[in-house]
Amino acid sequence: MREIRHLPFDEAIAHIVALHVDLARARSDTIAALSALEAIMEEGAHDAPSAPTDTMSITELSAALGVRSSTLRFWERQGLITPDRDQPLGARRYPPTAVSDARIVTALRAGGYRIPAVRAVMTSLRELGDTGDAREALQDRLQSTAARSAALLRAGTDLADLLRALHDRGCSAGLKPPASSSGRAM
Numbered sequence: 001m002r003e004i005r006h007l008p009f010d011e012a013i014a015h016i017v018a019l020h021v022d023l024a025r026a027r028s029d030t031i032a033a034l035s036a037l038e039a040i041m042e043e044g045a046h047d048a049p050s051a052p053t054d055t056m057s058i059t060e061l062s063a064a065l066g067v068r069s070s071t072l073r074f075w076e077r078q079g080l081i082t083p084d085r086d087q088p089l090g091a092r093r094y095p096p097t098a099v100s101d102a103r104i105v106t107a108l109r110a111g112g113y114r115i116p117a118v119r120a121v122m123t124s125l126r127e128l129g130d131t132g133d134a135r136e137a138l139q140d141r142l143q144s145t146a147a148r149s150a151a152l153l154r155a156g157t158d159l160a161d162l163l164r165a166l167h168d169r170g171c172s173a174g175l176k177p178p179a180s181s182s183g184r185a186m
Contacts, residue, residue, distance in 0.1 A: 009167040016156060023149045026112060030145065033111030034138040037104060055084065055093040064099075065106045072102065078115055080105045080122050101125075104134065111138055 007015070062069045075081045076092075081101045083092040094102065101122065108118045117137065124133040 009163055012163045013160065016152075016159060019152055020149070020156075023145055023152065027142065027145045027149070030111045030138055030141045033107040034135070034142075036107035036110070037134055037138065055095050056099055058083070058092045058094070061094045061099060061102060065102060067106060075102070075105055078119060080115070080118055108134065108137075111141060113137065113141075 056064065058069045058072055062072055065072075072081065072083075072092075076083060081094075081098050083094045083098050085091065086093055104125065105118055105122065108121060113121075121134045121137055
């Protein structure tokens with residue numbers, strides 16, 4: 001943030017606006033993850049019992065989730081999802097419980113959660129059968145994003161005033177903005 005005082009006024013303001021956009025995107029992603037979690041849990045409450053043939057291949061599941069097959073294999077190595085293995089080749093097959101787990105992991109990752117946090121939530125879901133931790137984690141993320149947004153809004157006015165003063169002082173003193181390493185004015 002310190003470098004913005006050396007930028008032209010419009011570019012400096014654009015940097016601040018970009019921070020607001022990032023926070024808005026984080027909020028939207030978290031809300032989408034929370035909605036997905038709720039929908040997944042609601043579906044599970046109304047699903048008919050699964051048959052042994054109700055499975056998906058890694059290709060089918062990756063396409064359904066919009067992730068790469070390598071992502072599913074990584075999540076498996078991390079203990080986030082557990083597919084069944086066909087014999088004798090050992091091909092991965094995902095029963096409904098593994099599909100549900102993969103959907104929850106996808107929702108949490110879309111909400112910005114790193115693997116250790118997702119692992120903690122998935123462990124809680126498996127051990128307690130409770131989505132409370134996942135919901136609480138997403139609600140905490142919403143609150144954190146709101147607090148960061150509020151802080152940025154409060155600081156935004158002060159930053160805009162400071163940038164305007166720096167800009168006006170530079171213009172009235174006949175100063176040009178410093179050149180960047182590429183040689184163009186900033």
